[in-house]
Amino acid sequence: MPVLRFDTVSKTYPGGHTALAEVSFAVDAGEMLFVTGHSGAGKSTLLKLIQLVERPSRGAVLFDDRNLLKVRSGGIAGHRRQLGVVYQNHQLLMDRSVADNVALPLVLRGMKRVEINKRVRSILDKLGLAARERALPSQLSAGEQQRVGIARAVVAEPALLIADEPTGNLDPGLSAEIMGLFASLPERGTSVLVASHDLRLVKHMRKRVLVLDKGRLQDDIAPEDLVDE
Numbered sequence: 001m002p003v004l005r006f007d008t009v010s011k012t013y014p015g016g017h018t019a020l021a022e023v024s025f026a027v028d029a030g031e032m033l034f035v036t037g038h039s040g041a042g043k044s045t046l047l048k049l050i051q052l053v054e055r056p057s058r059g060a061v062l063f064d065d066r067n068l069l070k071v072r073s074g075g076i077a078g079h080r081r082q083l084g085v086v087y088q089n090h091q092l093l094m095d096r097s098v099a100d101n102v103a104l105p106l107v108l109r110g111m112k113r114v115e116i117n118k119r120v121r122s123i124l125d126k127l128g129l130a131a132r133e134r135a136l137p138s139q140l141s142a143g144e145q146q147r148v149g150i151a152r153a154v155v156a157e158p159a160l161l162i163a164d165e166p167t168g169n170l171d172p173g174l175s176a177e178i179m180g181l182f183a184s185l186p187e188r189g190t191s192v193l194v195a196s197h198d199l200r201l202v203k204h205m206r207k208r209v210l211v212l213d214k215g216r217l218q219d220d221i222a223p224e225d226l227v228d229e
């Protein structure tokens, strides 16, 4: 069963600009894929519809077979707890330690402290951050900060991880490293959807690629059909 499905989704913003036009695709549980396209193609809009930051003008977005149109304002926070989100500029709390930042989604869920500590330690270990758990974000390198952002996004084991230009501020070496971390997540059952305009990096990852062009889904490329430049 797909974890996410777009069924002929269109989004026209107030003012009349159509950011997405009749977009359809499905994401399986444990699948990783990219959405790419020029600036303004509609990548961020697509991710906003999944997070219920925006609503479709036409068509339906289904998450775990549930039509998100049926989620009322009171249910939005609950819906978002099923998602992990990684931002370009990580949005860490700068006055809290690495461990506290990563613990936040679990604290918000009311989890017991012992369980929180166990999970935080385990994910920090996996992402190579164990030695930095007491550090403040400002004491970390850009790549480490982004890894903390990823740890925080996946610590609650979301069904779907979404990331909007997660390597935008990083050099090519670090970008490849961060993408490698994303690629390791589906093994843990999390589906991963990454928006990126970095075509070289996207092709290098050899995953399925959705190509948006002026809001239309121009292509849906299987990994085996990708060609190197």
Ligand SMILES: Nc1ncnc2c1ncn2[C@@H]1O[C@H](COP(=O)(O)OP(=O)(O)OP(=O)(O)O)[C@@H](O)[C@H]1O
Residues within 6 Å of the ligand: 013, 014, 015, 017, 018, 019, 037, 038, 039, 040, 041, 042, 043, 044, 045, 046, 197
């Ligand atoms: N809130 C809004 N109101 C009106 N128009 C918007 C709004 N948000 C986005 N748009 C327009 O919709 C189109 C798609 O924007 P979107 O941010 O989804 O593109 P994108 O592919 O993520 O671009 P980028 O790579 O530059 O971030 C753009 O033309 C943008 O100007």
